[in-house]
Amino acid sequence: PVAIRREDYSAPAYWIDTVDLTFDLDPAKTRVLNRMRLRRNPQVAPEPLRLDGDELNLARVLVDGQGASFRMEADQLVIDNLPDTFELEIFTTCCPNKNTKLMGLFVSEDTFFTQCEAEGFRRITYFLDRPDVMASYTVTIRASKAAYPVLLSNGNLVEQGELPEGRHFAKWVDPFRKPSYLFALVAGKLVAREQRIKARSGKEHLLQVYVRAGDLDKTEHAMNSLINSVMWDEARFGLSLDLDRFMIVATSDFNMGAMENKGLNIFNTKYVLANQATATDADYSNIESVVGHEYFHNWSGDRVTCRDWFQLSLKEGLTVFRDQEFSQDLCAEASARAVKRIEDVRVLRTAQFPEDAGPMAHPVRPDSYIEISNFYTVTIYEKGAEVVRMMQTLVGRKGFERGITLYFERHDGQAVTCDDFAQAIADANPDSDLARLLPQFKRWYSQAGTPRLTAHGVYDAAARTYTLSFVQSCPPTPGQPVKEPFVIPVNIGLLGTDGRELPVQLEGDAEATQGTRTLVLTRAGEQLTFVNVDAEPVPSILRGFSAPVILDYEYSDAQLLTLLANDTDPFNRWEAGQRLALRAALHAIATPGDAHEPPLNHAFIEAMRSVLRHPQLDAAFKELVLTLPSETYIAEQLDVVDPQRVHAVREAMRGQLATALFADWEQAYEQNRDTGAYAPDPVSSGRRALAGMALVNLCLAARTSGDAVWPGKTLQRFKDAGNMTDRFNALSALVSSGHALAAQALARFHEIFKNEALVIDKWFSLQAGAPDRGGDILPLVRQLMKHPDFSIKNPNRARSVIFSYCNANPGALHRTDAAGYVFWSDRVIELDAINPQVAARLARALDRWSKLAEPYRSAAREAIARVAARPDLSKDTLEVVTRALA
Numbered sequence: 001p002v003a004i005r006r007e008d009y010s011a012p013a014y015w016i017d018t019v020d021l022t023f024d025l026d027p028a029k030t031r032v033l034n035r036m037r038l039r040r041n042p043q044v045a046p047e048p049l050r051l052d053g054d055e056l057n058l059a060r061v062l063v064d065g066q067g068a069s070f071r072m073e074a075d076q077l078v079i080d081n082l083p084d085t086f087e088l089e090i091f092t093t094c095c096p097n098k099n100t101k102l103m104g105l106f107v108s109e110d111t112f113f114t115q116c117e118a119e120g121f122r123r124i125t126y127f128l129d130r131p132d133v134m135a136s137y138t139v140t141i142r143a144s145k146a147a148y149p150v151l152l153s154n155g156n157l158v159e160q161g162e163l164p165e166g167r168h169f170a171k172w173v174d175p176f177r178k179p180s181y182l183f184a185l186v187a188g189k190l191v192a193r194e195q196r197i198k199a200r201s202g203k204e205h206l207l208q209v210y211v212r213a214g215d216l217d218k219t220e221h222a223m224n225s226l227i228n229s230v231m232w233d234e235a236r237f238g239l240s241l242d243l244d245r246f247m248i249v250a251t252s253d254f255n256m257g258a259m260e261n262k263g264l265n266i267f268n269t270k271y272v273l274a275n276q277a278t279a280t281d282a283d284y285s286n287i288e289s290v291v292g293h294e295y296f297h298n299w300s301g302d303r304v305t306c307r308d309w310f311q312l313s314l315k316e317g318l319t320v321f322r323d324q325e326f327s328q329d330l331c332a333e334a335s336a337r338a339v340k341r342i343e344d345v346r347v348l349r350t351a352q353f354p355e356d357a358g359p360m361a362h363p364v365r366p367d368s369y370i371e372i373s374n375f376y377t378v379t380i381y382e383k384g385a386e387v388v389r390m391m392q393t394l395v396g397r398k399g400f401e402r403g404i405t406l407y408f409e410r411h412d413g414q415a416v417t418c419d420d421f422a423q424a425i426a427d428a429n430p431d432s433d434l435a436r437l438l439p440q441f442k443r444w445y446s447q448a449g450t451p452r453l454t455a456h457g458v459y460d461a462a463a464r465t466y467t468l469s470f471v472q473s474c475p476p477t478p479g480q481p482v483k484e485p486f487v488i489p490v491n492i493g494l495l496g497t498d499g500r501e502l503p504v505q506l507e508g509d510a511e512a513t514q515g516t517r518t519l520v521l522t523r524a525g526e527q528l529t530f531v532n533v534d535a536e537p538v539p540s541i542l543r544g545f546s547a548p549v550i551l552d553y554e555y556s557d558a559q560l561l562t563l564l565a566n567d568t569d570p571f572n573r574w575e576a577g578q579r580l581a582l583r584a585a586l587h588a589i590a591t592p593g594d595a596h597e598p599p600l601n602h603a604f605i606e607a608m609r610s611v612l613r614h615p616q617l618d619a620a621f622k623e624l625v626l627t628l629p630s631e632t633y634i635a636e637q638l639d640v641v642d643p644q645r646v647h648a649v650r651e652a653m654r655g656q657l658a659t660a661l662f663a664d665w666e667q668a669y670e671q672n673r674d675t676g677a678y679a680p681d682p683v684s685s686g687r688r689a690l691a692g693m694a695l696v697n698l699c700l701a702a703r704t705s706g707d708a709v710w711p712g713k714t715l716q717r718f719k720d721a722g723n724m725t726d727r728f729n730a731l732s733a734l735v736s737s738g739h740a741l742a743a744q745a746l747a748r749f750h751e752i753f754k755n756e757a758l759v760i761d762k763w764f765s766l767q768a769g770a771p772d773r774g775g776d777i778l779p780l781v782r783q784l785m786k787h788p789d790f791s792i793k794n795p796n797r798a799r800s801v802i803f804s805y806c807n808a809n810p811g812a813l814h815r816t817d818a819a820g821y822v823f824w825s826d827r828v829i830e831l832d833a834i835n836p837q838v839a840a841r842l843a844r845a846l847d848r849w850s851k852l853a854e855p856y857r858s859a860a861r862e863a864i865a866r867v868a869a870r871p872d873l874s875k876d877t878l879e880v881v882t883r884a885l886a
């Protein structure tokens with residue numbers, strides 16, 4: 001397969017102005033008539049028309065109504081000698097019920113759906129399937145009325161009626177020009193929750209959430225999230241809904257979370273369906289942010305789209321930033337905003353930092369790809385969002401809103417680049433650091449890898465100054481051996497040793513300011529001096545995680561304990577606890593001789609006790625502080641990783657916290673267990689999270705002590721719970737502590753929820769992701785795959801078993817007998833024949849193989865090589881395994 005390179009971009013040789021599609025839906029053979037008006041692009045030297053296609057059966061090609069000569073070059077349909085403007089008619093058929101890739105037109109539970117991003121439209125008809133070709137669409141859908149009573153596409157329904165032989169039709173016109181990747185069609189037996197809303201402008205809109213008949217009672221939260229999203233985008237950025245009708249449809253077979261097709265968003269059921277009996281607080285929160293994310297794409301993605309797929313982060317980074325801000329703004333309390341920020345940073349550091357350090361590392365704006373689907377990554381999404389956030393930090397919140405307004409005014413209806421976005425934010429803020437440093441700032445788009453920022457502080461008592469020296473560097477990444485310095489905004493505050501926040505005054509400042517100050521670093525090394533400092537301070541650096549970097553500062557334990565107890569910045573307060581825990585883990589891993597020495601020291605345990613007992617701290621924040629860094633995050637800090645050692649040390653730490661804080665866990669459980677009538681708000685979900693954590697610890701401690709009281713109480717809680725969060729937390733406590741009562745709870749859970757697919761996913765996932773004890777998880781996973789409810793073809797189910805084991809359970813995957821890797825390679829190969837996108841995601845599970853200690857390293861490499869050697873591998877999977885072996 002050939003690599004597509006960003007530098008090879010050229011404008012299309014033809015524009016498509018209008019597309020008139022007629023679908024005759026039949027699961028086995030759907031007929032698609034595509035009538036387009038095209039015109040030559042005068043800015044490009046004349047060349048033949050090359051239309052993309054994939055797995056289509058071509059029946060007819062007419063140019064201006066006449067049979068035309070054409071040829072096929074690989075998957076492209078090529079037509080020479082075309083006039084400057086012409087009408088092109090193409091008639092094809094495809095097989096939706098054989099479409100296991102779930103790209104293009106497919107059938108899920110007797111309903112037709114489409115997925116066109118990034119390159120799925122070419123599986124529906126021949127087309128210039130690239131985002132800079134924007135056309136006006138008219139779509140007519142014809143189908144059996146009994147089997148497919150609801151017929152949907154983008155835009156407005158302009159006509160509908162009966163046809164002979166029990167068929168009917170609907171005609172949709174989209175008032176906005178759009179690229180093909182935003183096309184959508186849905187047809188099936190669906191029902192909708194509807195809500196009419198009035199926007200600020202006074203304009204009325206119809207909002208609809210379509211699901212299967214039995215699921216209507218699970219759509220209220222998605223609808224409320226949609227209403228909140230519409231209101232928020234108007235209030236925060238002045239961006240209003242531009243459609244009369246906005247539809248969301250849920251499907252249980254979907255490769256990703258959701259898709260922002262214009263006016264007709266298609267969602268994985270996981271991000272739509274919720275009621276308190278079946279969905280956890282985490283599900284509610286995910287639904288809110290994914291509904292928001294897709295809605296916000298209506299502007300950042302649909303109204304202004306990407307010129308080419310290298311610019312993917314233009315819409316994805318910006319839209320993740322917008323959904324993160326939305327979720328934060330919905331929090332009434334500042335502490336809940338901080339919790340959301342910590343959760344977002346945790347995702348970045350446990351998933352994106354490893355990606356940046358591994359074989360798939362790529363810049364936020366990549367330079368090349370073989371299969372674009374492989375680049376829907378945490379780098380494009382989450383790191384891209386951090387780049388946008390840094391822009392906001394550099395221009396201020398109001399300045400950023402001005403920049404967004406200018407961006408949409410300037411580029412409405414266009415397909416543009418990341419450069420265009422950064423330029424608009426800078427142009428709206430000409431006196432800002434961003435405008436001054438724009439070319440250098442844009443290195444965040446072009447350079448891969450996570451920068452390391454090393455800081456060192458020196459206090460001069462005589463001069464009453466405190467000098468911080470910073471050195472930044474960035475490791476080589478594939479194709480980028482050397483990096484230039486980044487612009488790094490560093491939010492900083494100073495604490496006295498008594499924990500009180502000090503005023504900060506930099507050399508040259510007229511006066512001191514209270515609280516956080518933003519330093520803008522630009523050079524490989526630089527020094528900044530604070531004046532009028534009465535005693536050696538404790539620096540609180542990178543508050544709020546103001547830049548996506550690894551910060552090295554040689555904090556003493558005492559300084560970290562001061563920050564943990566006192567920092568006014570909740571992010572750094574949490575971070576201090578994480579640093580202490582990480583330090584303990586790394587020390588224990590490095591000294592295997594001390595196997596019987598417990599990893600956590602007295603000071604750390606007492607600090608955790610203080611947090612747990614703290615009368616002012618929120619339950620949600622406590623839960624985050626008391627969660628130890630993940631095995632993946634710990635492993636990232638090591639040059640050579642023995643995954644079993646990492647697992648053993650972290651388990652020992654968990655056990656220590658469970659036992660040492662036993663009485664405090666009991667108290668935390670009793671204080672937080674009752675949250676009143678169920679509501680998924682941050683305060684009550686925080687209390688449920690802490691109560692759940694307490695149960696896990698109480699069951700874990702019971703395992704060591706042999707006590708039967710808490711496992712018994714946990715089982716009772718499982719049975720009596722009034723909502724899925726409490727029920728699932730109790731079940732998890734029994735399963736993760738390996739208690740004998742887990743078996744009956746699991747059986748009962750399955751019996752209650754056997755008809756709820758999303759809950760059964762949780763049931764599978766919990767078991768496949770459970771802590772390994774003596775190699776018991778792999779045989780269990782093999783058994784789960786034989787369960788009548790398991791199907792590898794359904795991506796959610798495949799993820800719940802196979803991914804939960806391979807991607808989220810390192811202690812169980814990395815076995816000295818290599819059986820975990822063999823299982824992984826078998827599943828990648830099996831999935832690749834069904835759904836290459838899902839297979840390629842699974843293939844990423846061994847990205848970090850080269851860091852592993854022996855015997856894991858050689859065995860993992862062998863497993864990857866085994867996959868790479870397969871003939872007929874999809875280019876999706878081939879790209880991932882080839883890069884892993886490079």
Ligand code: HT7
Pocket residue numbers: 115117118255256257258259260293294297316373376837
């Ligand atoms: N923009 C959407 C991306 C997406 C996608 C990409 C490849 C294959 C299947 C897909 N489904 C959705 C999702 C989003 O970021 O909103």
Ligand code: ZN
Pocket residue numbers: 293297315316319
């Ligand atoms: Zn998106």
